[in-house]
Amino acid sequence: SAHCSIEKKDHDEMAGSARSKFEWLNSFAIRDANKRRPNDPLYDKSTLFIPPDALRKMSTSQKQYWNIKCKYMDVVLFFKVGKFYELYELDAEIGQKELDWKMTVSGVGKCRQVGISESGIDDAVDKLIARGYKVGRIEQMESANQAKARGVHSVIERKLVHVSTPSTAVDNIGTDAVHLLALKEVTLASSGFQVFGFAFLDYAALKIWVGSVQDDDSSAALGALLMQVSPRELIYETSGISKETQRTIRKYASAGSVKMQLTPLSGIDFSDAAQIRNLIHSKGFFNASTESWLSALDCTMNQDVVICALGGLIGHLTRLMLHDALKNGEVLPYHVYKTCLRMDGQTLVNLEIFINNFNGGSSGTLYKHLNHCVTASGKRMLRRWICHPLKDIDAINKRLDVVEGFIQNCGLGPTTLGYLQKIPDLERLLGQVRSTVGLSSLLQLPFIGEKIIKKRIKTFIMLINGLRNGIDLLNDLQRADHGILALYKIVDIPSLSYLPELIHKFEERMQNEFPCGQVSDVNANGANDLAALMDVFIGKASEWSLVINAVSTIDVLRSFAAMTLSSFGAMCRPQVLLKDDVPVLRMKGLWHPYAFAGNANSLVPNDLTLGQDLSGLNRFALLLTGPNMGGKSTIMRATCLAVVLAQLGCYVPCTSCELTLADSIFTRLGATDRIMTGESTFLVECTETASVLQKATVDSLVLLDELGRGTSTFDGYAIAYAVFRHLVERVRCRQLFATHYHSLTKEFASHPHVSLQHMACMFKPRSDGNGQKELTFLYRLTSGACPESYGLQVAAMAGIPKSIVEKASVAGQVMRAKIAGNFKSSEQRAEFSTLHEEWLRAALAVSAMDGQPDDDDVMDTLFCIQQELKSHFRKAR
Structure with missing residues (x-):
């Protein structure tokens, strides 16, 4: 304890001394190069103003450091001194905090410093970059003897040679x-x-x-x-x-x-x-x-x-x-x-394409579901493909032909997998080799130059060996009749007549120079020879890129087949149709490909048609109702994902699937407040829905879930009605429209282009045998509108205490009785909102025609009008 207190005292004294010596670094005094303080909107945190008097008092080596540091305040700068790399002042604090290095007072100008020997610098830089820091290295451009040769008092020349960041890491x-x-x-x-x-x-x-x-x-x-x-x-x-x-x-x-x-x-x-x-x-x-x-x-x-x-x-x-x-x-x-099939940013989020909505991870996403790729370049290509599904029927069918070849030829997948597992990250290796062309200044640096040469050799050998395996794979597929000849219609594959011989020459040369990949000391002549050989190799970069692209394409299409074969539900090859008069989407046995966590017993397939069915009816709009948690969002997402998979050239989770191409997918799934961005739920709803109305075409697929719930019942219904009617009668696109507005189902019950369906549920006796019944979700898409919303039952299932649910039920009954008994039509009718009055009249008329008044909607309407009238009277007083 006494030792710790002494250390803390020493540290405090050290910090106090530094604060007085480098006052212009303190938070109360710091300024950028233009003398702006941090509270200035134009403050540049990457620069630093150093008072001229302070700079004049510094030694030459101090000036070396601070003349660079004042331009790179956002970078942790390592300063090379002999065989050590040192961090000073604010950077020293970072070294102490992140790397647990002990701080001392010495170095450039007797300031606070931490450091590491040159053998440990790479590991230290990697750790700091992994924690989000930008890191630079000020290297010695000459030896001490070379500096002395220029004059007794000469200081070793140093320069900032490289800055590594999390976004430029290799x-x-x-x-x-x-x-x-x-x-x-x-x-x-x-x-x-x-x-x-x-x-x-x-x-x-x-x-x-x-x-x-x-x-x-x-x-x-x-x-x-x-x-x-x-x-x-x-x-x-x-x-x-x-x-x-x-x-x-x-x-x-x-x-x-x-x-x-x-x-x-x-x-x-x-x-x-x-x-x-x-x-x-x-x-x-x-x-x-x-x-x-x-x-x-x-x-x-x-x-x-x-x-x-x-x-x-x-x-x-x-x-x-x-x-x-x-x-x-x-x-x-x-x-x-x-x-390509257009999916905007919100759609990529709503459909959980790359990240899930639970914890922001990759589990439960389309990318995770499809990613059976083995090569790194294949995984990256898969992501690019998912972002850009195809809109070309011929291109889609060519991909499907290759996938089908992998599925039907049971020996092809394992053979191809064996080749792919031997292939390193060719795309990045080629980039690293290309990066060395014409840039040899760093090779002259003491210590670091030798490390760079050795890394170049290892990289080049890995690239050559990997390309050899890739070319062997392409040769094997070309020689044998594997039923995937369509591959050669998808990608440009370079001539394989001379590439094997060419790559063999490079292999032979490197094997002679560096047997078994062993890299020993390389002299200047050896480095020059290596550079010349790599220049010749890069002269064929376009051919090597074609090989890498072909290998990555094979990996992705094999991954599609592997996903299909490992699926626990039915999968089929989609039939992409030429558009006749109207767009169609017909799916039988549709299921969500990754919503059931591999539990086949919980899978409930559904049939869904948007557009012309086999009887000739053209119901391209589905008005979907059902209780919360009943599966509405799941089947809506499953519909979109099936379209995306089909247009990727992949098998889909159905027993059969026919569709015309979609040009875009628009989704509005749930109202999410953007609290951090200062936007309300209703504003988000209106902005996103307006974008859908402006951009959707007859070939679009539109999903809208609970539109209008971000505002009052009346305004919300009016918006939902107007938007749905516009999409049905003006845009005429395929759409799924989920709603809790039951009057909307009555309004469109007889519309020739609208299909009313709901997610079925039923009451079953409770398992505890107490004689009561509980709501059970069947997750089955069923014809007709849902008879009730089951709000209180869902609340109980979601964990709301039973006493509160019971009180809510009683309160609801009392409220209905009170409003029905006390509301008089003569009560300030002139004060009604015209929209609300017209909507109420329409709701009552529809209910009367139906013969079974919808108490839920009528009572909600009356209650909300009463509340608005009360609010109006309070303001009037």
Whole structure:
């Protein structure tokens, strides 16, 4: 205890001394390079103002450090001193906190410091990056003897050579793609719509994608981009995006499959497209790309906005010293919606495509269900495919042909699996080899240069061996008649006549130089020879990329087959029909593919038709009722997932499935308050529903669940009625519309294009034998409207105490009797809302026609009108 108190006292004295010496680092004094304080909206936390007097008093080595640190305050900077790497002041606090290093006072200017020997630096950097820090290394560019040769008082030259971040990490990052996304927003003067230019980098694969999306108030397209890309970090121009966009980014930052870091940038150009073009040309950026970056731009809309986003990414990468990405990065076009089934951001969330709505994990998601891939590049391709289901019947059937070949040929799957299991992450290995082309300055650094050379050799050997296995797989599939010849109609496979011989030459050369993959000391000549050999190899990068793409495609289609064969419910090949007059969706034995946690006994298949049935009726709208927890949301999601799977070219969870192509899926499943983004339930409902009404076409699939419950009963019913009628009579698209408004079912009971169905339930005797009955959900889709809402029974099942449920039941009966007895038609009729009065008249008329008045709706209506009148009278007083 006494020892601990002495240590704490020493630490406090150390901290106090540092605070007085580096006063400009303290929270009460710190400023950015433009002398702005943290409470300034334009404060740049990445820079630091150091008073000139303080800088003048520093030694040369101190100035080396602080001249760099003042530009990288957001980066933990390791400073190389001899055979050690040291952290100072605020960075030292991080080293002490995160790595449990002991703090001392020494080093550059007798400041607080922690450190590690050069043998442990890589592990320390990896740990800090894994915890979300950006980490840079200031390296010695010469030895001590070389510095002395320049003069007795010369200080060793040091430079910041590289900054690693969570969004640009290469090692220990798993199989999922890690993306850094740059975003540029502009508002179109003509329409008021927002256009977002974007550029995102997968640094491990050395690929950059560029594109743009146009959006409305719903931010659906931006949401789709963020869910598809799932960036680890999003960079944007300070004060360059609107408040609405900031709210959308915050929403999807928590909804994505990875935690997104938001980084506003100051001093980096996002605005001058012409200047950015000139910069790319003058610096020779992207010259090593197999496809010209200009060709990628030609495939995008709003090119100036895209260029601005790319400029922001270039500025950020330049600051991080990631010159290999700028020099050798491959630039590709990216389309959020083009030529694919459109699913916006909210739909990807609602359908639990990548993350579940329970805990934000991957279990219980479509991606998890489909992912039987073995290769890392296959897993990433699967995610890209899920984001972009096909809208081409021929392309869908070609995929299905390959999947069917895997299913019917029982020996093909295991054989293919054997090859795939030997294949490393070829996509990233090729990116790492490409990154070394023409960049050899780091090889001259003491200690670090040797490590880089050894890593290059190991990477190159792994890539060559992996490509050999991939080429062998393609050769085997090509030679044998496995019934999956359609594979060669799906992907471009390079000529296999010369590739095996070519890859053998590279294997032979590396085996001679480095037997059994053993990497010993490599001299300068050996390093140069290796660089020359890798340059020749990269000259064939387009062929290697085709091999990798083909192998990844085989892995994904084999995964579809594996999912089908391991399914515990019926699966079938979907029949994708040419559209005649009307879109159709006919499914028998439909079940949700992963809602039952592998329990086949709980699976309840259902038949569902949207569009023309076999009798000729064209009921493309299904009005769905039933109790909460009765399975409405499950069957709605299952319908959407079956369409997505079919258009992916995968078998679907049905005994039979026929459909015409859907161009988009829109979902409004439940009213979720966005408390953190400052939006109410009703506002969210209106915004998202308006977006559906504006964008849905006759070929869309629309799911709306409990529309209107975010406001009063009358307004909610009016909205639900108007929206449903518009979709049925104007848009005429396939739709499932779940509602608790029973009068809505009466209104559309005889409509020729509407089918009334409900999720069945029944009362069964309780298992405890007390003579009472309990509500049992059957999860079966049944014709007609649900006779009751069963609200009190569901409340009891959900765990509401029995005493409260009983009191609610009694209160409901009393309320009905009171309102029915006391409400008089002469009571201030002039004060009624016209909408409410008309709705009440229509509800009573429908009930009268039906012969069985709907007490639930009528009593609710009367009660709510009474409450509004009371509110009006209170205000009048």
